[in-house]
């Protein structure tokens with residue numbers, strides 16, 4: 193069921209293109225509705241100097257809402273050195289306001305991993321429909337330390353660890369049977385008491401943002417947007433953008 197505060201943005205566009213101009217007696221309520229939008233401070237005005245605490249607060253709101261199986265799912269875009277893009281969903285495992293960074297885990301030899309090794313830049317997007325919010329993050333990436341990747345790997349369920357060890361993510365395989373057979377062999381090895389170690393080609397990345405944009409949907413497609421950019425010295429500056 194759709195949340196009462198959710199609207200389909202296409203409906204708004206449809207209204208605009210199909211309805212006649214407002215009659216003079218309708219203009220008053222429209223102007224009242226428009227000015228009342230100023231009272232909404234989902235994105236504070238003026239914007240805070242640093243976007244990271246606000247991004248973390250939105251992330252935690254999404255977690256607490258319990259509306260999502262994967263509140264931390266983000267679309268991650270990478271590109272080859274000559275600029276050919278590709279995108280997929282990964283799970284954001286941490287937002288670190290101090291670093292600042294977003295952390296995710298993957299295979300370093302997957303398609304995304306190879307693109308990131310050759311061109312260490314990424315863009316990520318969260319969409320939290322219940323809150324009518326979007327967050328866009330862009331920046332350089334660097335690997336987490338081996339110790340950090342080890343520590344996170346140990347927290348994963350056994351089946352996920354087996355899967356990570358058995359799969360050469362993004363490589364072509366002869367059949368699904370072949371992949372499952374490798375996972376079974378890996379599982380058997382762990383049953384003999386051998387510790388299942390993190391594969392060398394599996395670990396984390398940090399996206400170090402130099403651009404964060406927070407977007408909050410408003411009626412009449414007058415959405416609220418703030419873009420923060422970060423200087424090489426680490427100073428953030430904010431600009432409000434037109435919807």
Ligand SMILES: Cc1cc2nc3c(=O)[nH]c(=O)nc-3n(C[C@H](O)[C@H](O)[C@H](O)COP(=O)(O)O)c2cc1C
Pocket residue numbers: 262265278279280281282283284296297298299302303304305361362
């Ligand atoms: C909800 C969701 C969460 C996912 N989380 C991850 C993740 O955290 N790490 C990962 O490597 N792949 C994750 N995947 C799978 C990726 O989307 C993708 O299929 C895989 O990483 C291979 O991508 P690549 O070939 O572009 O490297 C997730 C997929 C979905 C739908």
